[in-house]
Amino acid sequence: MQWYVLRVAANKEVQVKESLGQKVEKEGLTDIIGRIEVPVEQIKRIRGSKQTIHKRKLYPGYVFMEMEATEDGRVPEKAWFMIKGTTGVGDFIGTEGMPTPMRDTDVAKMLLEAEKPEQAPSIKVEFRKDDQIKIREGAFENFEGVVDSIDSERGIVKVIVTIFGRSTPLDIEYWQIEKL
Numbered sequence: 001m002q003w004y005v006l007r008v009a010a011n012k013e014v015q016v017k018e019s020l021g022q023k024v025e026k027e028g029l030t031d032i033i034g035r036i037e038v039p040v041e042q043i044k045r046i047r048g049s050k051q052t053i054h055k056r057k058l059y060p061g062y063v064f065m066e067m068e069a070t071e072d073g074r075v076p077e078k079a080w081f082m083i084k085g086t087t088g089v090g091d092f093i094g095t096e097g098m099p100t101p102m103r104d105t106d107v108a109k110m111l112l113e114a115e116k117p118e119q120a121p122s123i124k125v126e127f128r129k130d131d132q133i134k135i136r137e138g139a140f141e142n143f144e145g146v147v148d149s150i151d152s153e154r155g156i157v158k159v160i161v162t163i164f165g166r167s168t169p170l171d172i173e174y175w176q177i178e179k180l
Contacts, residue, residue: 010060016063037110128147132144145162
């Protein structure tokens with residue numbers, strides 16, 4: 001079996017994956033179609049003092065499918081009609097009904113991301129070095145500065161602000177600042 005990429009409707013990736021999985025079982029196509037994956041990562045966002053965890057799709061609009069193609073490289077007919085009859089499915093990436101299999105390096109990368117154990121979510125820091133910011137909360141509220149560095153692990157942003165005419169570095173939690 002080789003891996004193929006299936007285009008699907010935006011925000012329907014998980015529904016398509018579940019639908020295809022059920023249809024494969026129901027129609028007995030497990031010998032033709034193997035695993036179906038939608039790689040996601042967990043992102044922690046803090047707004048104000050509320051913390052939320054979101055799952056973000058790494059490849060929006062795509063579902064990865066392990067499948068046994070025919071000798072001429074086409075999708076087997078039984079599987080083709082089952083796949084195309086699924087709501088939200090577009091087409092395989094490839095040319096004129098001939099899906100292009102993924103390269104081994106791409107498959108390894110995708111599987112590594114898809115099969116990661118549930119880990120502590122990473123923090124989504126929406127700032128970059130040299131961004132102009134304003135401090136919203138804390139002892140330095142309403143000071144303006146420039147982002148110097150970002151520690152995504154801890155959610156700490158090092159900001160350079162001018163205090164009494166001197167550039168001073170401050171370590172501030174990312175939710176306490178906003179872009180200008």
